[in-house]
Amino acid sequence: MQGKRAADSLGLAAVAKRAGLSTATVSNALNRPQIVAPKTRAKVMAAIAELQFVPNRSASALRNGVGRMVGLLVPDILNPFYAAIAKAVGESARRNEYVLALCVSGDDPEVESEHIRVLAEQRAAGAIVVPLAADDTRLNHLRLVGAHPVLVDRHWQVDDGCSVMIDDVEGGRLAVRHLLETTDGNILVVNGSGDIPQCADRSRGARKALEIHGSSSSRLTEIELDEMTIEAGRVAVEAIDLDEVTGIFATNDQLAVGCIRALEAKGKHCPGDVAVVGYGDLALASEAITPLTTVRQPTDVLGRIAFDVLLDEIERPSGHRHQSTLLDPKLVLRDSAP
Amino acid sequence: MQGKRAADSLGLAAVAKRAGLSTATVSNALNRPQIVAPKTRAKVMAAIAELQFVPNRSASALRNGVGRMVGLLVPDILNPFYAAIAKAVGESARRNEYVLALCVSGDDPEVESEHIRVLAEQRAAGAIVVPLAADDTRLNHLRLVGAHPVLVDRHWQVDDGCSVMIDDVEGGRLAVRHLLETTDGNILVVNGSGDIPQCADRSRGARKALEIHGSSSSRLTEIELDEMTIEAGRVAVEAIDLDEVTGIFATNDQLAVGCIRALEAKGKHCPGDVAVVGYGDLALASEAITPLTTVRQPTDVLGRIAFDVLLDEIERPSGHRHQSTLLDPKLVLRDSAP
Incomplete structure (x- = not known):
């Protein structure tokens, strides 16, 4: 909320006033730095720093040890099934002020491993994963840095973590x-x-x-x-x-x-x-x-529940219990079999 | 590369050895913490910290002032045109070791603004944006924190920033x-x-x-x-x-x-x-x-070029010059008009 207010009140005009420059000059300093004198650019940057209009969530998250990023790892984003899951997970992430890191493996296990490594290195809070294979040892890379994996469209023993599937x-x-x-x-x-x-x-x-x-x-x-x-x-x-x-x-x-x-x-x-x-x-x-x-297939519910159980695992470390969710699909009647 | 080697050498066995515990206990400490004594869990966590097997890129990026995250803001991820752009941009981001934050506006200007605010707060290095409207004042939120916006599928005066479009x-x-x-x-x-x-x-x-x-x-x-x-x-x-x-x-x-x-x-x-x-x-x-x-429409080239010009803007702040790229589409002949 603080961030929202800050962003709402943000404007070139405020920066210009603080720096004692025109808004046109501030705009140039930001958009066309090559045509603005270094001294003037420095004034603009100083004013921006003083105003601190956009809180650095990335820095504060790091201080608190809680990242606001979760990953979504899918085999293919052109497949409408995965795209629909991405849409639903993205909506939940936004509502909860998390950034969603999109990771597409392209059906390549090496690319998948690389994404898992980068998510771990970036200290993602968790990841919703449609893995290429049942082999989940690589997902331990995430657990080892405190990031929580949730499986989607694949089964997991409930002891190993949360999963959400369609029946x-x-x-x-x-x-x-x-x-x-x-x-x-x-x-x-x-x-x-x-x-x-x-x-x-x-x-x-x-x-x-x-x-x-x-x-x-x-x-x-x-x-x-x-x-x-x-x-x-x-x-x-x-x-x-x-x-x-x-x-x-x-x-x-x-x-x-x-x-x-x-x-x-x-x-x-x-x-x-x-x-x-x-x-x-x-x-x-x-x-x-x-x-x-x-x-x-209820992809919207699937994505929403996957995010909800992930959030519970991230934000309630002591109260959380792993769960497997199985969702019912629905028959839609049209002309081919009325 | 260092991270890759570190991740490759990572294993429960190494952690177990360091902690003087069995791999089964380490696995339980990570996956089923509720069944492991707090003291044992602490040992596992200490061993992990000592081994430092996964570098914290997020922390080092922050120290260096360079984030490894870029945003992709599109109206709709179920639209195959935008999904294809997401695929291409994601591939380039991965090759360059950037995390891609997927932001879907759902054709809602308020949601779009919220995504821009969060990208700014998270100190994204840049963002590839298919904006809902020509009005680009909101994109200044990004510039004000040093994040570079690149427009896709929309025109921009070349002075305002880089853009990539299909003709x-x-x-x-x-x-x-x-x-x-x-x-x-x-x-x-x-x-x-x-x-x-x-x-x-x-x-x-x-x-x-x-x-x-x-x-x-x-x-x-x-x-x-x-x-x-x-x-x-x-x-x-x-x-x-x-x-x-x-x-x-x-x-x-x-x-x-x-x-x-x-x-x-x-x-x-x-x-x-x-x-x-x-x-x-x-x-x-x-x-x-x-x-x-x-x-x-050459969505793969579009996504790749958008990422390339963004990378140039991020990594060569003094040498970079904004550019507008217009890509030629191609006629594909099939039965309906041979």
Whole structure:
């Protein structure tokens, strides 16, 4: 608040008055120092120092031993899922007067390690991390300097620290339950690699829905694709015999759009012949020619909770207890599977 | 480099050895302090302090008066254009061992001011800013504490500071020149509001292409839409008589996709009857059913140059001269206007 008042009252005019110069000269000294005499520049700098209009939070934080910076480490900022998390975490950080250091690993473990090192060196108060691998020994670099790591979208033993995840088993279950309730035939799951934890969870959820519904497991077929793109989905589904299939669960929205294009190429209608459910609720889902029924991930809540538990860990060192939070996704109904 | 070596050699084992404890106890002291006796915790902390394995860059930066943090202030991180800039700036920052503070204004001038105040209070070395308004008096808050602002995607008098922009007049010219060279009829420009500088520039470029081509200005019609979405483009173009039109220049990719849908609804073929050129080269452009010919903005170069000029301003205070950089966009040919 003190900082806000100080900044509000800040102005070139105040500096000019203090320095006994015109505001134009002060402006020049700041913006075009090369055209202002060194002596005049020194006067301006002295006036600024005297007025101390902007408190140095960085210095006071250091004196108090509490940094006002937290890191956000994500694999890719162009991926809308991570961008949405960045937006939510950034909003919470701002409200709590923390600076958010954006660290993008670009799926490179070495770059990830480097970011962790720099966050430790800069004495970040904590970091919200979507790690590339389950291996968390590198996160100890943060703990060793008193910075608190919180995992997002990855699991941690609760003893190791706080984590916030979306329940992808539940997401898969919601998607396939909807297809079982609205269509009569077989279900095709178009998935990414089972080595990706999220893909494995979505598949598990799909089978769980079948089981709860009391259907035979033979009603469900699953294919695993190396790439989760529109094109990969289209090519794979065009090559498959869909005679008994009335519902497709694609484990991301790109695959779902590809599936719909494959159906069209085969002369089948979506949703009339085959209903399609996607996953993610990207912009793509609502912008597609056949808008997608899809599983929405609560990225805003995810980011907010991640920041809240981090703040608790930073600011209540004795009272804090680690916690794992699992958030429920939601099915959004649109034309592709009404 | 010193920090990197230090971090590489860091390990629980070293701390355990120094403290005369097991690595398991050190791990517990860091991760589950509640189950470790205060005396043991103190031993671990003392060993860590003695080893000083992670240099405190924040403290040394403060002593030297040089911060290793720069800000990036953008209106929206979900917008792929700004996300791409964030990616490029982040990469440059990392290579130069700067922390990048992500500040998202959410199109709210008050939030933008708050971010500027916090960056000043934290003594950022500089900030790369996509400001909401041309009014740059608030950026003086940064200059007053010695932080250097660089504008991106907005113009500044070169005396006021460095700026990096994409030449949208050139982008508009490239788009319409291509339509004039490949089709014979009239051109329709589907634009956003002329109050948006980028939209005004793209329109100016379109007219420039017509002039250079020696065509009558009557060959070009322009409509201005309040929203630049797929739906807005579709609705607007469905309502227009396209009898003489053989080319559409839509000033973003969303509008272009909407135009193609409107053409289909009217029983016209793209590109056979009407060729369509978009702007932006978003993921959408290559993923559309009719992949878009579009104007690609060099966001990677934009981000890199913005960081380079900022670094020059930070690290060469006497040698630095402000500069305005204008980058050329590029036409990417795909099916919608081959």
